[in-house]
Amino acid sequence: MRRLEFVITRFGSTLMVLLGVTVITFLLARTVPTDPAALFLGPRARPEEIAKVAEQMGLNDPLPVQYVNYMKELVQGDLGNSISTKRPVLDEIFARLPATLELLFAGMTTAIIVGILIGVFSARWKDKPIDWGGRALAILGVSIPAFFLGMLFQIVFFRWLGWFPLGGRTSVDLRFTSPITDVTGFLVFDALITGNWEGFKDALWHLFLPAMVLAAFPAGLIARMVRATMSDVLSLDYIRTARAYGQSENLIAFKLALKNAIGPAIAVIGLSFAYALTGSFFVEIIYTWPGLGQLTVNALLNLDYPLIMGVTLLGAIAYIAVNFIVDIVQAQLDPRVSLDD
Amino acid sequence: MKPRVHNRAPFRLLILLVALTMLAAACSSSGDSGEGDGSGDTTTTAASSGGETTTTAASGGSETTTTAAEATGPKVLKVATTANITTWDPVKSFSTEALYLANIYEGLLRINPPDAAEQFTPLLAESWEASEDGLTWTFNLRSGVVFHDGAPMDAAAVKASIDAVKERGGAGFIWAPVDSIEVVDGLTVQFNLSYSAPMELIAGSTYGAWIVSPNALEAAAADDTYFETGVEAGTGPWVLESYTPDTEILLTQFTEYWGGWDGERSDKVLLSIVPEAVQQQQMLEGGQVDLATRLPLEATAEFADRDGYTVVNETSWFNYLAYFNTLRPPLDNPKVRQALSMAIPYDDVIAVGPLGLATQARGPVPKGVWPYSESTPQYTQDLEAARTLLEEAGLADGFSLRLTYAAENEIEGRFAPVLQAAFAEIGVDLQVEAIGFGQQWEEAKSDPANAQDMFVVLYWPTYADAGTDNLWSLFRSSEAPFFNLSYWNNPTYDKLIDDAGALTVTDPDESFRLYGEAQTLLVDEAPGVFFFDADAVYVVPDHVSGFDYNMNYPFSLFFYPMTAG
Numbered sequence: 001m002r003r004l005e006f007v008i009t010r011f012g013s014t015l016m017v018l019l020g021v022t023v024i025t026f027l028l029a030r031t032v033p034t035d036p037a038a039l040f041l042g043p044r045a046r047p048e049e050i051a052k053v054a055e056q057m058g059l060n061d062p063l064p065v066q067y068v069n070y071m072k073e074l075v076q077g078d079l080g081n082s083i084s085t086k087r088p089v090l091d092e093i094f095a096r097l098p099a100t101l102e103l104l105f106a107g108m109t110t111a112i113i114v115g116i117l118i119g120v121f122s123a124r125w126k127d128k129p130i131d132w133g134g135r136a137l138a139i140l141g142v143s144i145p146a147f148f149l150g151m152l153f154q155i156v157f158f159r160w161l162g163w164f165p166l167g168g169r170t171s172v173d174l175r176f177t178s179p180i181t182d183v184t185g186f187l188v189f190d191a192l193i194t195g196n197w198e199g200f201k202d203a204l205w206h207l208f209l210p211a212m213v214l215a216a217f218p219a220g221l222i223a224r225m226v227r228a229t230m231s232d233v234l235s236l237d238y239i240r241t242a243r244a245y246g247q248s249e250n251l252i253a254f255k256l257a258l259k260n261a262i263g264p265a266i267a268v269i270g271l272s273f274a275y276a277l278t279g280s281f282f283v284e285i286i287y288t289w290p291g292l293g294q295l296t297v298n299a300l301l302n303l304d305y306p307l308i309m310g311v312t313l314l315g316a317i318a319y320i321a322v323n324f325i326v327d328i329v330q331a332q333l334d335p336r337v338s339l340d341d
Numbered sequence: 342m343k344p345r346v347h348n349r350a351p352f353r354l355l356i357l358l359v360a361l362t363m364l365a366a367a368c369s370s371s372g373d374s375g376e377g378d379g380s381g382d383t384t385t386t387a388a389s390s391g392g393e394t395t396t397t398a399a400s401g402g403s404e405t406t407t408t409a410a411e412a413t414g415p416k417v418l419k420v421a422t423t424a425n426i427t428t429w430d431p432v433k434s435f436s437t438e439a440l441y442l443a444n445i446y447e448g449l450l451r452i453n454p455p456d457a458a459e460q461f462t463p464l465l466a467e468s469w470e471a472s473e474d475g476l477t478w479t480f481n482l483r484s485g486v487v488f489h490d491g492a493p494m495d496a497a498a499v500k501a502s503i504d505a506v507k508e509r510g511g512a513g514f515i516w517a518p519v520d521s522i523e524v525v526d527g528l529t530v531q532f533n534l535s536y537s538a539p540m541e542l543i544a545g546s547t548y549g550a551w552i553v554s555p556n557a558l559e560a561a562a563a564d565d566t567y568f569e570t571g572v573e574a575g576t577g578p579w580v581l582e583s584y585t586p587d588t589e590i591l592l593t594q595f596t597e598y599w600g601g602w603d604g605e606r607s608d609k610v611l612l613s614i615v616p617e618a619v620q621q622q623q624m625l626e627g628g629q630v631d632l633a634t635r636l637p638l639e640a641t642a643e644f645a646d647r648d649g650y651t652v653v654n655e656t657s658w659f660n661y662l663a664y665f666n667t668l669r670p671p672l673d674n675p676k677v678r679q680a681l682s683m684a685i686p687y688d689d690v691i692a693v694g695p696l697g698l699a700t701q702a703r704g705p706v707p708k709g710v711w712p713y714s715e716s717t718p719q720y721t722q723d724l725e726a727a728r729t730l731l732e733e734a735g736l737a738d739g740f741s742l743r744l745t746y747a748a749e750n751e752i753e754g755r756f757a758p759v760l761q762a763a764f765a766e767i768g769v770d771l772q773v774e775a776i777g778f779g780q781q782w783e784e785a786k787s788d789p790a791n792a793q794d795m796f797v798v799l800y801w802p803t804y805a806d807a808g809t810d811n812l813w814s815l816f817r818s819s820e821a822p823f824f825n826l827s828y829w830n831n832p833t834y835d836k837l838i839d840d841a842g843a844l845t846v847t848d849p850d851e852s853f854r855l856y857g858e859a860q861t862l863l864v865d866e867a868p869g870v871f872f873f874d875a876d877a878v879y880v881v882p883d884h885v886s887g888f889d890y891n892m893n894y895p896f897s898l899f900f901y902p903m904t905a906g
Contacts, residue, residue: 035783049511084427085586086569092586158623166623172419172613172630175591288615290588298425298587 003328010327014320021316022074022309026067029305035059036083036303057083070309079313080306084298089310092295098185099169100291103283104276105186106207107214111276112269115219116258119226119265123234124253134223141220146279150213150286157209164209167288170202178202210287214280218272225268229261236260263330270326274319415608418885418905421621421630422612424896425587429568430561431551431575432502435511439547440634441590441612443897445489446551446575449480449499449544452805452893454655455709461541465494465552465576469544475537475846480544482528486599488554490574496530502552505562512549515804537846539806542711546804547894552576578901579610589613592900600901605886610900631885631905634898636878638696638752644880653888654698657877658801658895660707660811661694661753663744663870664785664827666794671736678867680730682720684767685760691873694756699873704860705800705815706807707874709892712841712856713807718864719871727767739768745784746797748775752875753797771795785826795870796826805893808845808856812838816863829868834859 037054054060058069073080079089115138122134144152157164165171169187170180178198183190188207191199233239234257242252284293292311299307424437431446449466453459466480486494500522507516518538523531532540544550554574561567571584578600579592592610594602613630615621621633622640636644645652665672665681672678687701700708703717731737744760746753757773764771774793776784785792802810814823817838818830841855864871877895881888887902 035779081566084425086428086566087586095586166627167620168613172611172624175611176414176417288617288620290585294587 010324014324017320018313018316021312022071023067025309025312026070026305027063029303029308030063030066036305079310082299082307083304084302084307089306092307093292093310093314096291096295099289100277100280100284100293102186102188102207103210103214103280103289103291104273106188106211107276107280107283108218108269108273110211111215111218111222111272114215115222116226116262116265118219118223119261120230120253120258122223122227123230123257123261124249126231126234131227134227138220138223138227141216142224143220144216145282146213146217147282147286149216150210150283153209153213154286165206167206167210167286169206169290170199171206174199174202210283210289213286214276214283217279218269218276221268221272222265225265226258226261229264230257233257233261259333263333266326266330266333270323273322277315277318416606416904418607418610418632418900418903419630420610420612420898420900421615421624421633421635423614423616423618423621423635425614426584426590429571429573429584431553431568431573432505432510432549432558432561434551435548437896439894439896440898441581441592442551442573442575443547443577443894444579444592444610444900445573445577445581446553447577448546448550448552449482450541451891452542452545454891454893461545465499466544469541471540471846473847476534478532478534478540479525480530480532482530483599484528486576487597488556488574488576489580489595490554490556492554492556492574494552494576495527496524498555499530499552500524501555501558503550505553505558506549510549512546512803515543515546515549518543537843538809539711539845542805545893547896548803550804582609587614605904605906607900607904625880625882631882632888632898632903633880636880638698638878641698641878641880642696649883651881651883653877653879653881653890655877655890655892656700656707656709657875657892658707658710659875659877660702660705660800661699661872661875662702662705662798662800662815663872664796664798665868665870666785666789666792666796666826666828667830667868668789668828669794671734671740672742672794674734675866676730676734677736679720679865680727680734680767681764681769682867682870683723683727683730684763684769685720685870685872686722686763687720687872689763690756690759693759694752695873695875698876698878700876702871702873704864704871705811705869706860707801707811710802710805710807711845712812712853712860714853714857714860716857717860720864720867722763724766731767731769737768739770741770741772742794743772743774744795744797745774745776745781745793747778747781747799749778750797750799753799756872757797782826786822789826789828792826800824801895806845808838808852809842812856812859812863813842816868827868829866831862831866831868834862834866837862 035050035054037050037057037059058066061069070080077090079093081087082089082092085092118134118138122131122138125131153164154166158166174180178196180187180191180196180199180203181194183193187203188200191197191203230253234253239252239257242256243249247256280289280291281293281296283289284291285297288294292314295307296311298304299311422440424440426438426441427436428434428438429442431442434442447464449469450464451462453462463483465483465486467483469478469480471478480499482494482496482499488494488498492498503516503519503522507513507519518534518536518540519532520535521533523533525531534540552575557567557572557574571581573581576599578595578598580595582591582593584590590612592612594606594608596602613624615624615633618635618637618640621630622636624630625633625636641652644650665678667673667678691697691699691701701719702708703713703715703719706713706717728737731739742764744757746757748754754775757775761771761773781793781796785796800811800815804810814825816825816827816829817835818832819825822828837855837859841852841859844852844855877890877892879888879890884906886904886906889899889902891897891899
């Protein structure tokens with residue numbers, strides 16, 4: 001019952017947040033001191049053409065009218081057409097979403113596994129060499145900006161060692177040698193389930209570096225959080241009791257302590273998901289990954305505001321949804337957390 | 342207590358993972374269906390649009406694919422490009438997509454590079470002639486040419502295409518001299534001009550001169566976005582097989598191409614859109630692509646010294662200049678403008694900006710383009726003379742100026758500080774400011790009295806006539822200046838280029854003489870600084886043959902003769 005109430009109020013506040021997001025992005029996009037119609041036509045456009053396009057795009061209406069028109073269509077699920085590609089914004093977004101999600105999924109899975117492992121190992125062997133190494137890795141992960149790490153990896157793993165490709169989702173040749181059949185849009189997965197071994201290797205090979213770069217920050221964050229909470233938990237009475245019963249340190253750390261230490265880490269995972277979504281933009285640009293990041297950067301450069309609004313809304317929805325899920329999962333896992341506000 | 346702990350900890354982790362997986366899956370399934378409507382659809386439309394109207398084009402293309410792929414795999418030319426597609430509509434197109442469209446569509450003729458034996462290559466027109474007064478042009482069309490959608494290419498199609506461009510085309514203004522187009526018979530089309538103009542140069546334009554299937558034109562007239570999913574209906578050698586926005590374009594042979602497919606040809610051309618020059622370089626070096634359209638300038642010299650690559654270095658249409666705002670003191674004084682022009686070390690500008698890959702400009706007409714003249718004067722750096730001129734203008738104590746350049750243009754960004762240092766030598770304090778490309782135009786146009794003093798521009802003619810374009814657009818006075826953002830107003834100059842323009846067809850020699858006079862006057866009066874004509878530089882690996890660069894089509898490469906062996 002309480003959970004149902006929580007869900008309902010949460011939906012209400014979500015709608016308010018989304019409404020706020022549309023107002024702010026809309027105003028920002030429209031008050032930038034550049035004429036989208038002129039930008040759309042390029043510097044060689046004649047004034048009368050610019051006037052015509054401005055009229056077509058509804059740019060001559062007062063801002064509130066433009067906003068209301070936009071919202072009317074938005075409510076019907078129409079986000080308008082992109083200015084630069086002229087295709088529906090939703091099509092543009094959905095065409096690139098799988099690439100971004102694949103990267104995000106690979107990055108976050110790696111981050112969660114590696115982060116928790118480092119955290120637990122650090123806490124289990126606190127102030128030992130393992131801990132020092134783990135802490136150093138975590139600090140590096142948190143503090144190196146993604147765009148720098150991305151380029152560093154390219155220099156080391158592509159230029160020097162030649163182990164991984166520079167960028168892209170697959171080799172240019174792949175579509176002719178062993179094209180991957182589109183099932184879910186996750187190329188690695190699609191190649192695997194269609195038994196396309198060459199395609200699987202190629203897609204995975206291309207996914208590796210960007211996923212690692214994307215994982216670095218959240219992995220560091222999770223590792224630090226897990227280590228800290230684990231350290232606290234390991235000094236609690238029930239752990240001391242378990243030790244007194246002669247339980248092995250490994251069992252204590254990985255089974256008894258971790259389950260109580262994992263709660264705060266889940267909150268961090270939620271937060272770092274939001275980071276990863278925007279962080280993936282840098283990573284995508286550096287690794288020419290054909291996802292939302294590239295789309296967004298192009299949209300910003302072209303002042304393609306229907307597209308900017310679309311991506312921003314999507315980001316907001318994803319962020320809210322992940323936090324929502326994290327709250328519920330956390331309450332489920334940890335009886336101390338309640339869903340009451 | 343203990344067994345419960347044992348069971349639930351992994352179980353809860355599992356819940357978390359499942360939750361995340363479901364989120365991703367939820368998004369991905371929607372992404373899936375979206376892709377069906379989006380890029381997947383694009384592919385289908387491209388093929389089926391041909392299929393709807395007639396089956397020949399689309400099925401011809403795909404048959405080639407399967408048979409060739411089954412045998413040895415298709416022969417693919419792989420190219421890395423930076424060119425975005427702002428529109429697939431060949432009528433509206435006036436931007437970077439010309440790289441692709443120029444391989445899908447054709448015009449009546451093509452203008453050859455300056456060093457070629459013939460001035461033109463006939464394409465859809467086999468021959469043409471102008472009347473004595475230059476007012477009536479008759480084009481005889483090639484017979485048996487079909488569009489990719491199966492429609493025959495004839496005089497009516499030519500008329501419909503050019504009328505459409507005149508009406509709604511991005512470069513529609515190039516047809517301004519054309520008063521009416523007459524279909525004389527099935528394969529003869531006649532242009533009636535309101536004033537004489539070089540129609541071959543206009544018909545050979547990159548933009549606004551493609552001939553499009555009447556079916557597609559009709560559909561586009563009814564639905565403005567008809568072409569945008571990647572539909573095409575040209576006569577060119579390549580059919581658009583698939584298109585993934587911002588990612589790649591795949592062209593495949595048009596089996597019924599009138600030029601035929603004898604000899605060494607590629608089966609397909611795969612164009613990967615890679616915006617980063619460094620990445621293009623890596624792809625070229627790694628053999629992932631056969632050709633890269635944008636390499637870091639620094640790298641080209643390096644390639645020249647390496648085995649396996651040829652560096653093609655040609656003149657281009659790209660002319661770098663800067664306007665002086667001649668409306669405002671002290672730049673309203675020609676002496677001041679001359680002094681500033683004399684203060685500039687042009688060799689240093691060229692060495693620093695385009696890394697030496699350019700030649701000093703002779704006015705705004707790029708080398709190799711009509712009516713470029715070797716006798717147009719140039720300024721060379723002479724600080725003493727510059728100081729004297731400033732003294733004569735009563736400005737020996739110096740003054741300050743504000744210069745803007747396009748932040749997106751790295752060449753401008755590199756040489757702008759050279760100007761700053763040079764002007765400091767004659768006591769002029771130059772503030773250099775990088776602003777957005779669009780912003781820069783807007784500032785100069787909106788309020789001339791408060792606009793920037795100097796404005797760096799990269800300019801090129803729309804078609805191969807810099808007389809009616811560069812000389813006219815950039816410096817002829819008009820009531821509401823469009824490109825003449827120096828606001829220079831010189832009646833003598835105006836008259837010279839108007840007269841020269843009118844004589845281009847009927848008396849080319851006199852036209853050239855008048856244009857020459859106008860250019861000399863222009864450089865002397867210096868309403869702008871003329872920096873350099875940039876080189877077009879391509880690195881061609883030895884395994885690529887038939888590389889075909891034509892300076893008259895600066896945004897295009899023609900893949901028809903090119904193969905990667």
